[in-house]
Each structure stands twice: as structure tokens, then as C-alpha cells.
């Protein structure tokens with residue numbers, strides 16, 4: 001028994017001791033993953049595999065490194081999640097845990113004692129890192145493709161020329177009017193999924209072509225017969241089968257994997273009490289990753305995520321929340337300037353006239 005005294009050991013059951021030990025080892029690996037210097041490139045001069053030496057501490061108490069090539073200093077977390085953040089690493093890890101548990105922004109902010117708007121910014125920074133992971137995903141075994149439709153949501157801000165709509169109220173014009181957004185879902189039968197929205201309403205051929213970049217050539221595919229997928233699959237020389245009706249399903253030919261992904265996704269978005277359409281892809285990244293680790297212990301998921309995230313140098317600023325890598329369809333956001341008037345002021349944290357974001 002390495003971690004606890006003999007006295008304590010004798011008062012516990014073996015499984016309890018095992019739990020404590022595992023927890024300690026998890027925490028140690030987590031902290032090591034965070035502290036490890038992963039700089040394949042100097043953030044100041046761009047030298048690849050730079051020679052680095054320790055360079056004292058920053059004002060905020062962070063370890064600094066000095067690059068031997070350019071002689072400039074930077075903090076150990078340059079380009080990482082905690083970089084440019086006033087929140088220490090342990091708060092970030094609590095925050096990630098709560099986010100994965102569908103914690104609302106209010107819950108998250110109370111948990112780590114920050115304002116709701118800080119929690120909002122932290123969430124989007126975290127989601128933006130997750131998008132980097134999912135963007136590298138390629139489906140390479142056998143894929144079922146179908147889109148999942150969500151109603152457009154302006155959650156968190158109000159547009160002056162769009163009439164408000166109560167939750168669950170149907171939009172006018174049928175399932176594929178432009179008040180809906182389609183998330184194209186590619187579910188690998190063996191391993192993971194890639195999910196992305198490109199435009200409002202029906203997915204187009206252009207959308208499907210972009211989506212196809214995440215599918216290997218020559219793999220087998222099943223779809224429900226949307227023309228846009230057919231062209232993309234032909235271009236990629238993927239043999240495919242079209243299934244327009246459940247009656248055509250058999251043990252080999254079906255869309256069950258993607259359909260069950262859709263139902264989990266619907267439930268999952270409900271747990272977050274809806275997601276603003278502009279951020280739908282960031283949440284899709286979170287969902288994909290959550291699915292990938294389904295069944296894993298939460299602590300283990302956090303550890304794996306932090307290890308993955310720390311490999312990226314990603315500079316995400318407050319202004320990027322609304323500008324960078326968001327779902328941006330001109331038919332979705334009629335009046336982008338209107339967003340700013342009713343949104344959280346990113347600089348002083350004050351909140352515009354919308355209260356909807358409280359339930360984000």
C-alpha cells in the first residue's frame with residue numbers, strides 16, 4: 001500500500017483501497033499531462049523542436065520556458081487551454097467534468113466560482129479545442145450516412161427581424177424549411193462518427209462533398225438515398241446501398257447505427273436545453289467525443305481529453321467565440337450585428353437584454 005497508512009488500510013475494504021489508489025494515480029497522470037512540455041514548435045519564432053530551458057516564473061505564477069533559438073520566453077501553457085485564462089488548471093478540470101455531465105453554465109460558474117459569462121467563454125474555448133480533435137476524424141471502415149434535423153435556435157440573443165418562438169413550437173414550412181439546420185452524420189459501424197452542419201435546410205451536394213473529406217475512399221456506405229450523398233460516394237468510389245424504407249432492412253443492410261446515434265443526439269441536445277444554431281458544430285464535436293468514450297469512467301475521459309488537447313497549440317480569444325469556426329449560413333443569421341446588441345459583453349461580462357442564455 002503505497003499511498004495510505006497501515007492504520008487506514010486496516011479500516012477499509014480492499015475495493016475501497018483500490019478505488020482510492022486508482023483515483024490518486026488518475027490525478028497524478030492528469031497533472032503530469034498538463035505540466036508536460038509539448039512544444040514541437042516555438043510559439044515565438046516557429047522553430048521546430050526548439051531547444052528549451054526553464055526561464056523562471058510569470059507574474060501569474062506559471063512556469064516559463066526560454067527558447068534557445070530566439071531567446072524569447074513564454075509560459076508552459078502557451079496555446080493551451082489554460083493560456084490567457086485567469087482560471088487555474090484545477091478549476092478548468094472541474095469545469096470540464098461539469099460540462100461533460102451536462103452542467104448548465106450557471107451550475108458550472110457556481111462550481112468554480114466565476115461569473116456566468118466567464119463560464120460561457122470557458123465552455124466555448126473548451127469546445128473549440130474539441131473541434132480540433134474531431135476535425136481530424138476520418139471514417140475508414142463502413143459508414144451509414146443520414147442527416148439529423150434541428151430547429152434553428154437563436155438562443156442567447158435576439159434578432160429584431162425574427163419572431164420569437166417558444167421551445168417545441170414547430171416552425172412554419174415543413175421539416176426542411178430554412179428554419180431547420182441539418183447535421184450530416186456519418187456513423188462508422190466499427191468506430192466513432194463524424195458530425196457536421198454546413199447549411200440550413202436540405203444538405204446540398206457541396207455540403208456532402210465537404211463532408212466526404214472525412215470519409216475514406218472505397219469504403220462501403222449506406223444512405224437513405226439523398227442525391228447529394230450519391231454523388232459524393234460515386235466520386236470517392238465508395239460502393240453503397242440506398243435504403244428508403246425500414247422494410248428493406250436486413251442484418252447487413254440497415255441504418256440502425258446512424259438512427260440510434262440520432263436518438264442519442266436528440267436526447268443529448270435536450271440535456272443541454274437546446275443549443276444556438278451558430279454553435280451547433282462545436283456541440284457536435286462534444287457529442288462525438290462523448291460517444292467515442294461511452295462507457296468509460298468520467299475521470300478517465302477527462303484525462304484522455306486533456307492529453308489530446310495538450311498536443312494542440314491553439315490560440316482562442318474572446319472575439320473568436322462568435323467569429324471563428326462557427327456554423328455560419330447567411331440564411332440562418334439574418335442580422336449578425338443584432339447579435340452583439342443582445343449578447344454578453346465579452347469585455348465587461350455585462351449581459352444584454354436577453355435572459356435566454358441563462359439556461360444555456
Ligand SMILES: [Zn+2]
Nearest residue numbers: 042045067070
Ligand atoms: Zn523561439
